[in-house]
Amino acid sequence: MQSEPEITTLSSSDIANMPQRNRAMFINSIGGFKSLVMVGTKSAEGVPNLAVFSSLVHLGAIPPVCGLVVRPGQEERHTLTNILNTSVYTLNHVHQSIVRQAHQTSARYPSNVSEFDAVGLTPQYKDNFEAPFVRESVVQLGLRLRQVVPLVINETTLVIGEIVHVSVPTRAIGENGFVDLESLGSLTVSGLDSYHRTAAITRLPYAKP
Amino acid sequence: MQSEPEITTLSSSDIANMPQRNRAMFINSIGGFKSLVMVGTKSAEGVPNLAVFSSLVHLGAIPPVCGLVVRPGQEERHTLTNILNTSVYTLNHVHQSIVRQAHQTSARYPSNVSEFDAVGLTPQYKDNFEAPFVRESVVQLGLRLRQVVPLVINETTLVIGEIVHVSVPTRAIGENGFVDLESLGSLTVSGLDSYHRTAAITRLPYAKP
Numbered sequence: 450m451q452s453e454p455e456i457t458t459l460s461s462s463d464i465a466n467m468p469q470r471n472r473a474m475f476i477n478s479i480g481g482f483k484s485l486v487m488v489g490t491k492s493a494e495g496v497p498n499l500a501v502f503s504s505l506v507h508l509g510a511i512p513p514v515c516g517l518v519v520r521p522g523q524e525e526r527h528t529l530t531n532i533l534n535t536s537v538y539t540l541n542h543v544h545q546s547i548v549r550q551a552h553q554t555s556a557r558y559p560s561n562v563s564e565f566d567a568v569g570l571t572p573q574y575k576d577n578f579e580a581p582f583v584r585e586s587v588v589q590l591g592l593r594l595r596q597v598v599p600l601v602i603n604e605t606t607l608v609i610g611e612i613v614h615v616s617v618p619t620r621a622i623g624e625n626g627f628v629d630l631e632s633l634g635s636l637t638v639s640g641l642d643s644y645h646r647t648a649a650i651t652r653l654p655y656a657k658p
Numbered sequence: 659m660q661s662e663p664e665i666t667t668l669s670s671s672d673i674a675n676m677p678q679r680n681r682a683m684f685i686n687s688i689g690g691f692k693s694l695v696m697v698g699t700k701s702a703e704g705v706p707n708l709a710v711f712s713s714l715v716h717l718g719a720i721p722p723v724c725g726l727v728v729r730p731g732q733e734e735r736h737t738l739t740n741i742l743n744t745s746v747y748t749l750n751h752v753h754q755s756i757v758r759q760a761h762q763t764s765a766r767y768p769s770n771v772s773e774f775d776a777v778g779l780t781p782q783y784k785d786n787f788e789a790p791f792v793r794e795s796v797v798q799l800g801l802r803l804r805q806v807v808p809l810v811i812n813e814t815t816l817v818i819g820e821i822v823h824v825s826v827p828t829r830a831i832g833e834n835g836f837v838d839l840e841s842l843g844s845l846t847v848s849g850l851d852s853y854h855r856t857a858a859i860t861r862l863p864y865a866k867p
Contacts, residue, residue: 457824461823476716476722505689540689598816602805622666625680639839649852649854658766
């Protein structure tokens with residue numbers, strides 16, 4: 450006989466009454482696994498900045514655009530300020546070999562410190578693109594700012610950018626355009642601090658009724 | 659001697675010149691692994707609707723809010739119409755045992771057909787919440803609509819909702835609030851059709867300079 454597992458059910462007030470740090474952990478992890486990228490920017494003073502984000506969302510392929518939610522806190526604000534100043538930024542995948550460095554970019558470094566130097570990653574410049582890529586990242590995207598949408602509900606900002614540069618190992622690109630990120634060791638993240646590899650289950654054909 | 663892997667580099671015009679379906683696959687997969695949820699709603703006529711989404715993004719914990727990008731296509735439009743009519747919706751995790759059903763909800767069923775019936779999942783109603791949960795999902799969230807943000811760049815819509823109900827197995831909730839989704843078998847998705855389990859690498863402590 451198999452018994453049902455014990456279920457915790459929470460209402461709005463239960464969530465509101467959680468200790469603040471527990472609530473942040475809980476809400477941040479409950480939605481599912483998330484995209485994991487390091488965002489590379491450069492300040493008006495020329496200082497490279499690198500920050501890890503888990504709030505990337507695909508918006509569409511025509512034009513090729515994605516959104517990044519930036520929180521009002523100090524570290525992410527550096528990234529936003531730089532994007533607003535320069536209109537360009539990079540997205541760089543995280544792999545197991547650099548997961549500690551990626552996580553460490555979330556520390557509150559002053560704006561005159563390059564997180565590349567502080568954590569031990571290498572800024573890479575190419576194609577006359579002003580923002581730094583991460584040399585150690587196997588998948589690198591260059592984006593040009595298209596729209597900034599303030600989300601009044603909690604003072605976050607949705608930064609919408611167009612993908613204008615992609616660098617990816619040729620062997621990972623399938624015939625139909627699919628990029629096999631698992632073969633490249635790209636990681637995903639849960640909550641604030643839990644990093645995961647993936648294990649493919651299946652690909653399914655286009656669904657018809 | 660180890661040689662560098664061959665790298666494919668794409669510019670804006672290279673991306674624009676890709677065949678349309680390849681470009682959709684390519685851009686949809688290049689950003690990283692994504693959250694995977696089934697969104698449950700009910701139409702004004704009382705027909706339950708279920709649709710799989712990979713565009714969930716965490717916005718913040720105070721209030722507990724998240725965003726869902728809805729595309730202008732017909733299937734997702736049913737979901738949006740229902741949310742606008744009823745102001746409530748559910749998010750339900752996908753597990754290996756129901757991945758085919760989840761994927762099948764992306765087919766273009768007419769609005770008078772319940773995807774629950776069509777794919778073989780069970781609508782579950784509780785707490786006087788109008789929108790249906792998926793009984794087979796181990797993690798279930800109930801949301802109340804807070805804000806609708808049209809994104810003019812490509813006619814998608816960012817639907818912002820507050821989490822007002824959570825149901826999750828007690829054993830997965832850690833002392834600090836972290837929910838161990840991997841232990842619950844929640845899946846992640848890459849591109850349009852590639853489903854993955856996860857394998858934890860590490861959890862890292864709060865980063866300080």
